[in-house]
């Protein structure tokens with residue numbers, strides 16, 4: 001695609017400014033050489049940016065089954081609410097902003113009710129930031145109770161990749177345990193590694209295989225019996241919200257991804273929100289200030305001296321909370337569990353349509369997502385998960401998450417979400433089956449996919465580590 005500089009024509013401009021009525025400074029007086037700016041009409045500029053916008057892909061363009069990311073459609077009404085003047089143009093120290101404080105207070109109550117927790121902070125700016133915050137609570141708890149020797153966090157191998165990373169960042173030693181045959185936590189292994197040095201367990205549930213751990217109560221009991229605490233990675237709350245509560249399963253703290261389950265656009269590096277909820281005994285350690293209701297008015301209140309301190313300014317990304325609150329009030333008490341059930345139904349429907357052709361990493365009913373393994377296909381005809389993912393792009397859909405979870409070879413992790421219709425799922429199933437057919441007829445075609453994208457197969461490590469974001473100019 002041409003850059004604005006390629007499109008530049010000397011003397012062309014947007015006729016917006018009136019003629020210059022002051023002395024024009026020649027470059028030699030003020031700078032070494034003339035500013036190198038492209039000269040363009042407004043039409044050129046508009047078309048350039050529209051062309052750029054067409055090269056991105058988002059939920060508004062089509063099916064986006066990125067596993068573990070919950071790329072659901074985000075209702076526009078959320079944006080409208082967040083853009084209201086009283087929310088968008090408020091300063092966090094304006095404590096007479098009763099409406100904003102009330103919204104935060106009510107959102108905290110709703111989310112505590114959904115998770116079975118007693119208190120929550122909105123400071124963390126994303127899921128992984130929430131994990132770090134939750135782990136800091138666990139660390140502070142053990143220190144305050146005279147157990148600084150509890151330095152190990154147990155993380156099953158079906159956890160999200162951020163779990164071991166957050167544990168290490170918080171100064172804990174990570175104890176990895178492999179899953180059992182059925183994809184659930186291996187209870188024997190868990191018992192073996194639990195001991196006097198255990199600070200806690202971090203569980204992603206449903207896990208990255210899309211499985212709800214059937215032994216969930218036993219898991220939290222084993223960890224508690226050893227003196228550890230239980231952390232619930234709630235980024236995958238979509239299939240269980242309004243149905244079961246991590247607090248009732250024995251978990252002591254949790255983070256949520258408002259920008260996944262609770263409907264805020266994400267994926268472009270935009271603002272997120274990873275609130276952390278906890279049981280009452282951990283509340284004194286929460287960061288930031290609390291919002292309390294006194295005689296019908298809302299006020300800030302400092303937390304205890306034992307608080308871990310701020311992990312971010314004020315109340316984190318407030319407007320993301322406004323969007324989540326709008327989403328929750330639109331759905332109501334009946335709508336939240338309906339979201340969960342439809343996300344599970346959609347995943348199972350699509351899985352069922354594919355399972356006679358593609359190989360599943362784990363058979364049986366899944367939750368909101370399922371994992372395919374293309375190991376057999378690769379061995380048989382040399383077509384990899386990467387080839388299939390690239391080929392899907394030519395059909396105008398976003399590929400699923402690839403090569404994750406790590407415990408499945410040639411993985412494709414599919415999460416359709418509840419906001420897709422049966423017609424879309426039927427269409428997508430046809431696409432997947434068509435790609436399978438093509439893979440057998442003409443593997444070379446798949447190795448060359450995508451055939452219709454401006455960028456085809458970049459070196460992914462290089463693209464992530466050394467992105468070229470500027471075009472060097474000659475003069």
Ligand SMILES: *Cc1c(COP(=O)(O)O)cnc(C)c1O
Pocket residue numbers: 068069126127128129160162204233235236257272274
């Ligand atoms: C997305 C996700 C995270 C990390 O959330 P970020 O907002 O990307 O930091 C953690 N755990 C699970 C299970 C996730 O799906």
